[in-house]
Amino acid sequence: MGPLPRLAQGYAAAVPELSQPWEAAPVATPTLLALDEAVAADLGLDAGWLASAAGLRFLTGDLGDLPDAPPTVAQAYAGHQFGGFSPLLGDGRALLLGELTDAAGRTVDLHLKGSGRTPFARGGDGKAAVGPMLREHLFSVFAHAVGIPTTRSLAVVATGEPVQREATLPGALLARVASSHLRVGTVQHAAASHGPEVTARLVRYALQRHHPELLEGPEPEALALLRAVTSAQARLVAQWMGVGLVHGVMNTDNMTLSGETIDYGPVAMLEAHDPGAVFSSIDTGGRYAYGNQPAVAQWNLARLAEALLPLIDDDAERAVERATEVVVGFAEEYRAQHAEVFSAKLGLDEVDAAKVAEYLEHLSAEGLDHTASFRGLADEAEAAGDVPRAERLRAVNPVYVPRNHVVEEVLEAATAGDLAPFERLVGALRDPFTERPGLEDLAEPAPPGCPPHVTFCGT
DSSP states (O other): OOOOOOOBOHHHHHOGGGEEEOOOOOOSSOEEEEEOHHHHHHTTOOHHHHTSHHHHHHHTTOOTTSTTOOOOEEEOOOEEETTEEESOOOOSSEEEEEEEEOTTSOEEEEEEESOOOOTTOTTOOOOEEHHHHHHHHHHHHHHHHTTOOBOEEEEEEEEEEEEESSSEEEEEEEEEEESOOOBHHHHHHHHHHTOHHHHHHHHHHHHHHHOGGGTTSSSOHHHHHHHHHHHHHHHHHHHHHHHTEEOSOOOGGGOBSSOOBOOOSSOEEOSBOOTTOOOBTTOTTOTTOGGGHHHHHHHHHHHHHHHHHHHHOSSHHHHHHHHHHHHHHHHHHHHHHHHHHHHHHTTOSSOOHHHHHHHHHHHHHHTOBHHHHHHHHHHHHHHTTOHHHHHHHHHHSOSOOOOHHHHHHHHHHHHTTOOHHHHHHHHHHHSTTSOOTTOGGGGSOOOTTOOOOOBOOOO
16 A cells, blocks of 8 residues: 555635635445546555545545545635526535645645535535446546546545435445646636635636746736636637537536536537537537537636736726737637647648538538547548558547447446446547457447437536
């Protein structure tokens, strides 16, 4: 067994106004359902210890075995949810256990989801079910494997307690790792409820955590942060579009300052390439459809800019001008990133936005499978004798993605107690670019007659 985890609470110390000490609900009979040993190793955590009784206590928020562990906290944030502003949302069923140092020397958060009610619970039960927590594990494994910045799932632990949703379901919680849990909604809450001084401390903390090189730059810190978040989100959303990921709930409280994907609630994957594809049961107007994701990201960044205006310039008009220049610039940054991502997916020798647009129009007009169509280009290139292009194509176009019907099948089995299908899918998604015999069914689209896929956030 390696050394015990050493947790810190630097965020709570730097901006105490934005979190509240709170403890996880006790879990009497925890059982380990999933563990990402690579994530554990990166955090210097012993996988064997995590699977032990003491490790399971740790993974469910009981830090009594750790010497000098700081108090766990629930974080406060606001958010525009489907366009409507809520000044206080926060971790209603989650806790920040604390910060760890990873193998690269970076500070990362260890966070629990489904750990019980907090002061921000807003009437919810504070719990989570096995299916949604394993879904987040699957998608974070996949996103990381294809190079998309993402929070990581360290572990999913069954609580042994029932959770009441549409039906009675087995309970679970997720131990999640992130560069931080700072969100656009965190800045919104600081600005709306605490004012410029607290917001300035939050901005400085975010820069120290994610962009320390910008602290001594020529721009105001708030403008530097806005610019950095804008660039990170332009790249992130282009990568989502590349693999056909539909996040499903791009509220401002679900957009990180780090540029990592967070909160895989109603997430789904494109099958037929369709800009209008919507899967979330609560997105009745299609606000967060696949093709709307770039525009929504820009809208969210505009809300971030509004919260930062008093810190960008003392002159209100000048502050608006400077912030607007950054937010408007998102569109050009995104187009460049989109063209780069899809040019690589087409195996082109150079970035060619026109060829990308032509191919995507073809996919959409014909209703072709997004994943299989890009992967199939490698076979075409190989048949034409262009082996180097075929290799490039196979290196960027996954053969295995978390196809919606497969995900539902494995989660249903896991909820019933059979983890084998889930573990098989996780194994495929850890190495999604390498085709392997015996996994052909995981690469197939939904069978004919399969009903339209609908996702639910799990709360």
